[in-house]
Amino acid sequence: MPRVYVDFNEMLSENIVLLSREDIKKDAEGNAAIFAEGKAVSVYMDDTDAEGRPDNLIADGTSELNPYYGSERKAGAPTQNGFSRSILVRFGTNRTKRR
Numbered sequence: 001m002p003r004v005y006v007d008f009n010e011m012l013s014e015n016i017v018l019l020s021r022e023d024i025k026k027d028a029e030g031n032a033a034i035f036a037e038g039k040a041v042s043v044y045m046d047d048t049d050a051e052g053r054p055d056n057l058i059a060d061g062t063s064e065l066n067p068y069y070g071s072e073r074k075a076g077a078p079t080q081n082g083f084s085r086s087i088l089v090r091f092g093t094n095r096t097k098r099r
Contacts, residue, residue, distance in 0.1 A: 001060070002033035003042040008057050012088060017043060019063060019087045035063040035087050043089050061091025 004027050010018040019025065019035070027033045028044070035041065042060045049055040066088045 001040045001042050002027040002031075003044060004028065004033060006043040006045055006089065008045045015061075015092065016088050016090050017059075018066070019043070019089045021087075023087060037063065037065060039063045041089055043091070059089075059091040061089040063087050064090055 004019065004025050006017050006019055008017060012018065019041070023035050024032050025035070033041075039062065040060070041063050042058065044056055044058045047055050047057050064087070
């Protein structure tokens with residue numbers, strides 16, 4: 001399962017975060033991760049606690065087409081790689097912090 005950086009400040013709801021505008025995004029190791037509907041993904045964001053110590057946010061979820069994106073494009077319109085230009089991640093409400 002690829003681990004990719006997300007900005008948890010871009011949450012669409014309690015358990016949905018924006019992942020990418022493309023169907024390919026570099027993972028934490030710099031490799032290209034290709035996303036498709038239903039693909040498992042681990043997301044993370046660097047964070048610190050009140051004293052400046054690392055307290056990173058992580059969550060595991062599933063990639064989905066973003067139904068909130070691009071009213072000007074036809075819903076589900078394929079791209080070059082067959083997936084939407086906007087992808088989100090849906091995960092359980094249990095996000096974790098790791099040091």
